Structures are given as structure tokens and as C-alpha cells.
Amino acid sequence: MPSSSQGEDPQQESTFTFVGTVKNLHAATMAAVPVTESTAIVTVEEVLQAPPMLADLAGSDITVELSSARQVREGQQATFFTTGWMYGTSIAVREVDLVEGRVGAERAGELAALSPATPENRTVRLQQRIAEADLAVVGMVSVIKFPEGYDPYGSVSEHAPKWREATIEVQSVQKGDLPQEDRVTAIFAASDDIRWYRTPTFQVGQKGLFLLDRREIPELEREEYVALDPLDYQPPQQLASIPGLVGSDGGSEEPTEPA
């Protein structure tokens, strides 16, 4: 069942949004889904927001588990805001919100920008990440070492982050204030474990845009700048396409080999 807190927009929970027409009430598209009064078969007419693997569902019948308060009728068209539930020979989704008919073009455009892996989504997410970051700099990594006070041989888990510290020689500050002139240090996870492999890793000579947050590192018992979001590093060849990036020369050069 939808679990949004009172007052929050339930549509923000949605990861799969589509325009569809209710085909059958109290029904399901696959045997694995238990049919209840809340399940309905809906024909997808237009996908507005979806991950790439599921963006081609227009024309398909899927199962929607309607929220408990929802009253719909067969033949009704609506825009369904949903999250994933069951994937088998078909899919079943949980409705978190519903709007009669098709949402307007502006809202549809907003939803399209939320679809993962689309160029629009990447731009939107990167802009959001830049807006959230405490510090954004263009520069080059000059040193990699263990953070001060970090015991790399302390207690271990297979999910240990393997903290490293990168010194970044700053070419330009895009946001925030540098703690010291022309350089900043940032903590990153060098582990390839399932827990960390999506986070950025750095090497000496690496150039680009670095997005950093001030965070408490439990093992160090202090705050440091960290780069732990997959978007926290953008290579030089991407910088020209980032809106609002000011006065950087990071657009074309490849990282040089470390000395």
C-alpha cells in the first residue's frame, strides 16, 4: 500500500508513471498476482516516466494495485503514478496517486525528465546534485593517501569502504568556499564491494568537476568533504554540457598519467 507521509506529495514516490485506461477491475495480468478488489488490469497508452528497460510498455496490459481509497471504473482513462511491485510474465505496480485523464504537457515534460538514463534526467539530476553539494570545484587530483587517523588494518567487513583521501588542486570554484587556498581534500571509497562500487574513485592526475559534501566519517570521528554520490565526479569531456558551469577549462583535456 502507498506509504507516503501525510502532507508529502505522493507523486514524488512514483518511479513509473503512465497514462492508461482501466480494462478490467478485480483482475490481474499474471497468475502470480493475487486478485483482490484493489487489483485492476490497465492498458498502458503512454509511458511518461520509467527506467529504460520498461519504457516500451505502451500497448501492454499491466496490473495495478489501486490505493485503498481509489474508486475507478472500467473504461476510465487516468495518469497513474506507481512504484514497482511484482515482475513475472507481466508486471504489477502499486498506485501511489492517480490523476483523471492525461496530465498536461508541462507536467509530462517534468515526468520525462525523471526517467533514469535519459539525457534530460541526467541533466536534471546533475543540476540537483550541484544545488545540493556543499562545494563544487573544477580541478585535478594531485595526491592519494590514507586519511589522517584512518587505520586501514582495523576491523574489517567485506563491505568496508577502504577510505582514501584525494587532494584536489582547484582550478575554479563553482560553488561554496575553499577551506584553504587553491586546494581541497576529499574522502572517497576505494572499495569495489556491492555497497560502494557505484561511488566515484579517483587517481592521481584525474581532472574534472568534483562535487563534495561535508559529512561525518565514523571511522575518522570527524567531518570531511566526501564524494560518495555517483554524480560527484564529472570528466572533462562532460563539462561543456553542464549548464551554469562558470569559467572552467576542463572541457577537452584528458587526465595525465601520474608521475
Place this chain on the structure above:
Amino acid sequence: MVMIVNIIPNFLSGERNQDSEPSLAVNPANPLQMAASAFTRDPMGGPNAPIYVSDDGGRTWSLNSIVPSEIDTGDISPHFGSTTNNLYAGILRRPGRLQLNVLRTSTFLQPNVMTVLENRSGADQPWTQAATVPSGADAGKDRVYVGNNDLSVDSRTAAIDLSLDAASANPAFDTARIERRATSGQDGPQVRPTIHPDGTIYAAFYGWRSRNVITDLVTADVVVVRDDNWAAGPDPFTALVDGGDNVAGVRVVRGITFPWSNAPTLGQERLGGDLSIAVDPNDSSRVYLAWADQGTAGYTLHVRQSSDRGATWGPDLLTIANAKNPALAISSASEVGLLYQQVTGTGVNQRWETHLRRTVDGRNWNDLLLATTSAAEPQVVNLPYLGDYAYMMAVGDTFYGIFSASNRPDLDNFPNGVSYQRNANFITRRLLARDRMTPVPVSIDPFFFRMP
């Protein structure tokens, strides 16, 4: 006749993720019902992580996003109660680091998100076992035991989080510390309990005694502890005392070494110890143990047996080089099964072979090759490559298990057969997307099996 099924659902034929580290739960009250887990993300990136579910004995599987963890989990290990139809799971929840949650549902096929029973930080690699008390004053109560490496404490980290009434509305959990010797600073992440219906509970773990930070070699004892009454007493898991030092926990082997590599080491997989233990459902005095150490032939699995409740152990019954992910189970016919994965060959011709071996006398083992897949394809994306473990259990006289492997659809890779739910052309040996035309790259998938 073995049945092997690639459990990726047909609707997700286009997926290409490294779905490693599988685990499996079969409902003893209704063995047609099963739940499986792996490092599988919710395909829509939603607020709940998925488990695989089947209600037809494992022939078909779907993905059901009911685990309260954002998109995916860290480690996850499910297990059913014996008779209550409750499914329990120990997970490392996201977001979070080593955030242990113990979960429960009585409706694992439905959309209801699992209920959180316990939530605490600092615990690694939860390993869940559950049983329903069959008789006596507590008959009908579910007992849940979640082995874990509790890194929130210093030094003696091997632990079991347990509840004596896990099916109740608000079950209480305690943490039993099972390491009673000095360590090098911690124990290993593998803490493996196993339950007998008479209330005997064994648990195995690596007690780390030293660690060479230059070579990354760990020196450890393989320790087995035992409780004779559901760990319900004031000093649980102290029934088995080592005659050498009079400390609770028999050291089955002492001073073995193994690498703590946390990097691709064997067939693109990391190494760091492997453990499995199983008790005979017909005789709680008879218990089998498998562990890995660094032998002269390489990373080596050993299997041994005790017939006196863990007090003494015989010699190796099996010794298998370049192998990991052991999973022991004992059927109602007292047949012992061992699942494991072994690297054979050299260089680009290396293969991961997944074996099921069985014995009734402990000496003569048959050997069924479930899969032989390339150890080089696909290229590793993250660790673990296949998993820090696989799993097998027995219900009645049937073995049910799960392993992860490279998913190229090639019948030569599955000499005893396989079925795929996802679109696959076994003639061209290509995976295909939902449109049955677009090729999909080879990746790692979980494979369920049932024998017989």
C-alpha cells in the same frame, strides 16, 4: 532427476545486472512455496527491494518488491518457520552501513511490505535460520536465529541475534555472544547457525586469532558452539566445551590460514573464508561442517563429521581445491548434500563448476555437475562476483538450492539441463530482450535447483 531454473522473470529479459550472492527459503509447511534473494535491485528503483517468489515448487519465479530497503539490500538471508508459514529475513538495510534488520511476513506472495522486528547497527552478514517449536510448553512458537559479525563491539564479534517468539506481535531480540577467546580484533563475517527440531542448535564461525596486514592472510580457528535448549537459557551456546582450554566452543581446526582479499582473486571472485554446518534431522548428535582455508593446492574446502554432538570430529571426508561457497544440508533420509563452486582450468579457459555431491555414509559421494560456466565472462563489475555464499536446504528427502553463475544460454554449460524464464536462444547462445530480437549481454543470474 535435477531441475535447474534461471529465476530471472521473463518480463525482465533485458536485465544485465550482476545478481550474485543468492539465498533460498523453502516453506516446510508447503514446499511449493519458496523465496529467494540475491543482489537484485527493484527494476523501477522504488522504495522497496525485491525477493524472488515461487508457489509452484520452483518451476516459475517472480520478483516481489516487499523488502523495506531502498531499491536493494546489502546482505540478505531468508528462512521460513517450520509450520507457521512465516517468512523471516535478516538484511543489511539501505540506506545505511551494516544496518541489521530482521523482518517477517506471513504473506510473502502479496504486496504487503515485510514488518521490521529488529533494527540495530554494526552487524555484518546476517544469516537467518528459523524453526517452530514442535512440542512442549512453547509448541507453535517460531524461534529465529540470525548469525552475524557484530562489529559494534570490540574483539569478540561473532554473535547470534535471536528471538524465542518471533511470530508474536512485538518479539524481543537478544544478542548472544558466541566467541569466548581472544581475537585479533574481530571474528570473521561468517557466523552460521543450524537448528534441530529437538532444540539443539549448532553454530560455526571463524575465530580470527591474527591477521598479517602485509600479506592479508588471516590465521583463525574454526569453532563450533552448541546449545541444547533453543538458546533459551541464561548462558546460551556454552554446551560444547573444548577439552584443550576448557572454553566454550570446540576448535575443530586451529591455526588455519586463508586470504582476506576483498579483490578478484579466484575466477574473478574475492576470498575471505567460507563456512557451512548442518545437523541430521534424525539425530541431533550427528553434524557436518565445511570450511575453507589456504592449502598447498590453493584455497581448499574441507568437510568433516561429528557423531558426538560436536565434541570430536573425524578426518576430512572431502578435500576440494580452488572451491568456495559450500552449502551443507541433510535430508529426512539422513542423506548429506554438499553444494559448492570450484574453479577449474587456467587463464581464459577457467570455468566455474557448480557441484552437488551427496552421501549416505560419509565416505562414498556421488557428484552431479549442475553448471560449468566461464570464469571470465562476464567481466566483474563489483564484488562479490558470484557471491560470498550460495545456499542449500533439505525439506523431507528433497534438496533445494541456489547458486549464481554466468548466464550464457548454452546447454553445454548445463549438462543436466536448465530452463530459462528470460528470453534466450540456446542455438545462437544469446540472451534476448523482451522483444525476442534485441541481444542482451551476458551477466550473472541466480539459478534455483531441486534434487530430486
